[in-house]
Amino acid sequence: MLNHKLSRRTFLKATAVTTGAMAALGAEGLSLESWQKAAAASPETIVPTICEMCGVKCGILAYVKNGRVVKIEGNPKHPFSNGRLCARGNAGIKTLYDPDRLRQPLKRVGEGKFVPISWEKAIAEIAAKLKELKGKYGPETLVWACHPELIAPWEKRFTEAFGSPNFTGHAPTCYSNRNVAYNVTYGTLPGVDYGNVKYYLSPGRNITEGINNAVVQKIVAARQNGAKLVALDPRLSNFAAWADEWIPLRPGTDGAFLLALIHVLIKENLYDETFVREKTVGFEELKAEVEKYTPEWAEKITGIKAATIVRIAREMAAARPAAVVDPAWHGGLGGMYHNGVQAGRAAACLNALLGNLGAKGGLTFSPGMNLAKEDKLPGPPLPKVTAKRWDGAGGEKWPLAKGLGLIQTLPEVVESGKPYPVKALIVSHMNPVRSCPDSQRFIATLKKLELVVAIDIQMSDTAYHAHYVLPESSYLERSDPFEVAGPTIALRQPVVTPLGDTKGEDEIIKELAEAVGIGEFFNFSLKEYNNTLLAPLGITHEQLEKEGVIKVETTPPKYDKLPTPSGKIELASELMRKAGGPAVPTWEPPLVQPDRSNFRLLHGHVAMHTHTSTQNNGWLHGLMPENELWIHPSRAKELGIKNGDLVEVESSVGRVRIKARVTEGIHPEAVFMAHGFGSMVPTQHLAYNRGANHSLLVPILTANFSGAAAQCEVLVKVKKVG
């Protein structure tokens, strides 16, 4: 403006315009203001539905105004949320309106290059390819991998109807050790009556960051009522910090600690004799085994003083039966280590010695609910699948891993072609490139497959290498099969119409089934599916649309006869014996041992993120845009590393760069980084390249008996680079 010669006319014009503008600014009825007033006055509808910002599936209420979701709150009627939501649940709007979300089906045309494709064409091409591959290699060439969500029964049904046995979950990267340990002991996986615990021992579980809304609410209340909470963890997680006592044991030694507790309980006669006599088998065998697992022995292994171990054992016994070792999920003994099954068995047996199954504040089974089975659905019964699983789960090599799968072995299977060629992969609600170990190898595997289809709401690292990316409608835009939540049934229903050309997975599966020639097995709508299975309870999908959450009749759980060979809790496990393992829990050291030149790499969760799925959410990204490497000050000093320095972390598998966080809150022999960072997808503008992906460092392993991925059995070197 200063460059122009200011003529009188221009000056007068400018003055007039400015004056006019200033007058308009002050005037009432300015279009923006009056629009805002009108918008504010429009009615608000409240739609009950279910959150999907993590796997817990809390009931929520979505407030809608002018066709936009303006607020999400917890549904007071839902037993998980009780009207409250965690940080992720509160951030749902930013995921719904994430500008980077998938808007339409995409077809891959080059590395990181996609072109839009219509649903009709995409489904037709995928179906044609599936049929071609089925013809060449048999239906078992298809693997459907997912993190099981509400739609999982449909995904399983599709896979089976297609003729493939290969419906595969994420279990080895999470909880396979735990499931095997409890399955062979209790016949099933028990839950915990968190609200009534008097003594709670967490073997590496981080309830307040690997956060479960319902559990946190209950455990906080229990603590207020005087419960003592103890955290076994090599790292001062937020849970360990908030708990009453932090036991900073050496990583991977939870088993030794727990076995020593059992030793003390037996030696000092503090266990529940009556319960053991009436409800368990194998006590004498257990007693003989733990003879050598003295607190002094455990001190040498765990680094925790013998006196502490003895004290904890006595405290637990004094609080029984409301004293419990959390079966947990992934931490400590759920899936992180090679010895996790043995450690899990020790925990399961310890719980039994405390006599807490079915007791207030102890282990619990779920109540029974009278739901109809899928055979009540219209259409022909599913064909019998004869082929063996691609990963051998439940077979000769992995008899105890039935239902768990070994997703992390996909690269080996595809590369070797054994047991048979796997050529097609459908992935939904899962990002195995970053959730499975050895990201680079998984990417290479995807490139070897002839058909990769990713179903997701955003471009995950896995979708980035898929042949077809099918955009699912987000949880606020779709319906799903109903949810069983404690003694209630809840429904996920659309709150707004889909923002893009996206579909619910029920639609995708139905259309794909039709195109592939198995449409007869999906001769029902989602509503009809729900109504069929809910019929015995006397409620309908339509009722749930109105009420959101409905309390239904349940039968109390039975604790008298367990689904084990003996019908009782098996301290000495027949199934383990049959599988060629020790019948009673034994001490196994971790697979790898760090020395002064390296560290064990640990990983875990944070309260504001969910795995690899929330790092592109505006609010959650703002709270934590990247992860850091936790390192003990003494080790950091040796390496010349100061807080905030850029460091390089290297394993036998790969290397990453990450900022260092020098903290006293971690065992000196370990380093830690939060899982979920280091996105490799440039179109995820907030998440891309922020922080580090630890899966680039983790080798592919399978733990004994469970096939767990044991992702903490990795040694890394750390050096300063910036």
Added chain:
Amino acid sequence: MNNPERVERFNLAERLAHWNHAISFCLLFITGAALVFRGWGGLLGPHGVRLARDIHHVLAIPFTFFTLLILLVGTRTTFFAWLKEILTWDKEDVRFLLLFPREFFGLKVKLPEQGKFNAGEKINSLLTIVGSLLMATTGWILLYRNSFSKAVLAWAYPLHDAGALLMGAVIVGHVYLSLLHPNSREAINGMLWGTVTTKFAREHHGRWYRQLMKQQEQRGREGRLTSLSAD
């Protein structure tokens, strides 16, 4: 321009610099007052205050940079002469100051002879320079608030305000004397057209007037010499 009735007091560059500073200061003062006195006691609504703030920020540029630029580029010698003079003080200056209140209130007084700038004008100049530096420094700190520590930023507020009020008081006196006071209001002509009456120069800035005459005489002689040699 050898009008025997008038002498040149301020050249074009000096006058431009003065008016740049004066106008920008007055507008800065008025808009600043809107910010500090709650929209001139509520006269302005938030839109007015916002506008005042925007104008205040824009005017910071001419106030901070243009005055100095004009002086350095357009009239460097007299600029430094002015600086020298306002920093040179003698007994006469002090006497002038002590006697001036009588002059101000229209009482009869015989003031000592003054140079180009009397003691009051020297004070005005010094306060203006110091005040302008203070206002510019604190003002730019407030404008670039995120580049400074909270402590520095915090104290910038009262300092900026103090400087404004002080300079405001100075301006009130300055405007009165240069525009309205019967004995000194000829001075405005010096700053508007560049010249003042010979009478005014002789009576108010005697020492300066005599220097001027001496220079003129010298130039006259030289001119005659040159015209002689040109033949």
Added chain:
Amino acid sequence: MARFAMLVDLRKCVGCQACTVACQQQWGLEPEQRFTKVEAIEYGEFPNVSRKFVTTQCMHCDQPPCQEVCPTGATYKRADGIVVIDEDKCVGCQYCLTACPYGARTYNQEKGIVQKCSFCAARLATGKEPACVSTCLGQARIFGDLDDPKSPIVKAASQPGVLKVKGTAMMYIPPKGLNRADLPADATFPSYVSTWKGVVQPAGKALLGLTTGAVLLSLMINSVTHGKSDGEGEGRS
């Protein structure tokens, strides 16, 4: 009239940040803006390390320095104790941001205004609790009217171990091992604000007034004395 206050029982705070995001969601904040924050403070050396969580936000001071410095009167303390910002009046000068001893205010780049916790005044008007209180998983936050004997805050505030932050509407129950110094300090009025508003302003106004007065006086006297004599200006030799 009501007297609103909030108590945070930090024994029940697990540092999950649900409150932070619930508030951002409620008020449509930019990701950099947080009306309430959760800080984690670590003490000690391995293996004797602890970490405590502290939530902070606008303290709704009894004598808010932000109110003192606001040029438009946009921010003010209501009769019920809540310090609010009238967004229509705020011009985004950020004087209040500097004046707040608790760093509780945020600048919204998009809207060009300052925003902060208002104890969810708009939600209170519809009978709801503040968003952070409603969502807190540990039920650590209690809110209410100290003048209403039925309000949950009255009972909560009378518990042993309650620490009132003097001069504000906030109370905490700190867990064992959290130092007082790591909780928000008792309210102090920033010295630069008192100097500015209490010394500089009155002194400056007085100076300006005196000068103006002197000028007027001089004008009056000169018009009289000047009017008496005729001819051109008073000569001085």
